[in-house]
Amino acid sequence: MANYKLKINGETFQVDVEDDTPLLWVLRDHLGLVGTKFSCGIAQCGACTVHINGEATFSCTLPVSSIGSSEVTTIEGLSKNGDHPVQKAWEEVDVAQCGYCQAGQIMNAAAFLKKNPKPTMEEIENAMNRNLCRCGTYHKIREAVALAAKMK
Numbered sequence: 001m002a003n004y005k006l007k008i009n010g011e012t013f014q015v016d017v018e019d020d021t022p023l024l025w026v027l028r029d030h031l032g033l034v035g036t037k038f039s040c041g042i043a044q045c046g047a048c049t050v051h052i053n054g055e056a057t058f059s060c061t062l063p064v065s066s067i068g069s070s071e072v073t074t075i076e077g078l079s080k081n082g083d084h085p086v087q088k089a090w091e092e093v094d095v096a097q098c099g100y101c102q103a104g105q106i107m108n109a110a111a112f113l114k115k116n117p118k119p120t121m122e123e124i125e126n127a128m129n130r131n132l133c134r135c136g137t138y139h140k141i142r143e144a145v146a147l148a149a150k151m152k
């Protein structure tokens, strides 16, 4: 076990865990930040997407020992009142079905739009490809990302 100080959503947290504990476990089981979801656990689905220094990253395979002083942002920290343009667009388009994949989708979309504020539909499709949705909301996801780009 080792003690890790983590910067998450603008706050500092301390956790005593094994070096290879995935960040996702720390977020959900140790810190109660359960907005980030566990699904495949093998970096294949994107349900666990968070931002590490602004980069969309799968947290299920990321050892806590690799975080260092990086800034972690989870869905809880994306905006204060759930009013990030991507969240507003998601609501407007009514994207979610069961909702399980949606926090990961939103985190990926937010990081993508920061890098590419005026994407083409093809760029949106490529960027969102890494996040799977068992309910098949892909069409609405693309629509919401395009709308969020206009809101910015």
Ligand code: FES
Pocket (backbone or CB within 6 Å): 037, 038, 039, 040, 041, 042, 043, 044, 045, 046, 047, 048, 049, 058, 059, 060, 061
């Ligand atoms: S749970 Fe991390 S990529 Fe699927």
Ligand code: FES
Pocket (backbone or CB within 6 Å): 096, 097, 098, 099, 100, 101, 102, 132, 133, 134, 135, 136, 137
């Ligand atoms: S909304 Fe159900 S898995 Fe995506």
